[in-house]
Amino acid sequence: MKCTTGLSAHQFAELTQWISQSKPLHTIPAILGVAGSLQATLIYLRHNLLQAAIGELLGVSQPTVSRAVKALTELVTRALDGYLITAEEVAPGCDYVLDGTLMPCWSWKAHPELWSGKHKRTGLNVQVLVTPAGRLVWVSDPCPGSTHDVAALDASGLLEGLDVSGWVADKGLHRTGDDHPTKEAGRQKTLRHRQEGQPQHQPGQVHSRAGQRPHQDLEDPQGGLPTPPGHIPTNHHSHPHALHLHHPLNSLQEVKE
Secondary structure: OHHHHOOOHHHHHHHHHHHHOOOOOOOOOOOOHHHHHHHHHHHHHHHOOOHHHHHHHHOOOHHHHHHHHHHHHHHHHHHOEOOEOOHHHOOOOOOOEEEEEEEEOOOOOOOHHHEEOOOOEEEEEEEEEEOOOOOEEEEOOOEEOOOOHHHHHHHHOOOOOOOOOOOEEOHHHOOOOOOOOEOOOHHHHHHHHHHOOOOOOOOOOOOOHHHHOOOOOOOOOOOOOOOOOOOOOOOOOOOOOOOOOOOHHHHOOOOOO
């Protein structure tokens, strides 16, 4: 259940009960019922599988899965009301974890902007804000998959007027300044080294392997090479010996006509 729908058994049961007490805009397929239709819808939304493949998993036809997804998608969206807040409602002074993700979708020739070079597939870019405990707080409006995480974050307006110095974000969302989230470990170490005035490795700077391992002097080894054993001549490479093949054909004399 958790792998296919993303919900635990208890969460799935609560959502099924809530949908059973609601009024869908479209008829729920009787062969699947509320639970089966909800499972088909969540699998479709979570994994973007072919409806025919979902039908094979649940033992129904593709049109049945299509009707279930059409009826339940609106109800699932309605069930999230109250759980998510807008960017303006994010509480200041709290620590959050911010990250971007790609929601896969079909590839249309007329919409090349959906292609994500980072993920090598088409989809929609969304930014997700959660608490350190993992509770979902806020999700941005979807942007085309080609949109960079920083651009999608700027378009959402989430960071306006908020102190995000304690937030944790991915490398792609980090930018110089106090108004953007910082990386968790490496960034803090870099800031500490800069404050202490220690030199840092700059992008594009090349270090030789010998410089990284000073105990290995590759051009002039200290102490010279060890003396070879006595049974190995020191000039055994400079005077190669002829190779004699002892084969019966070598003893044949030339036939004179």
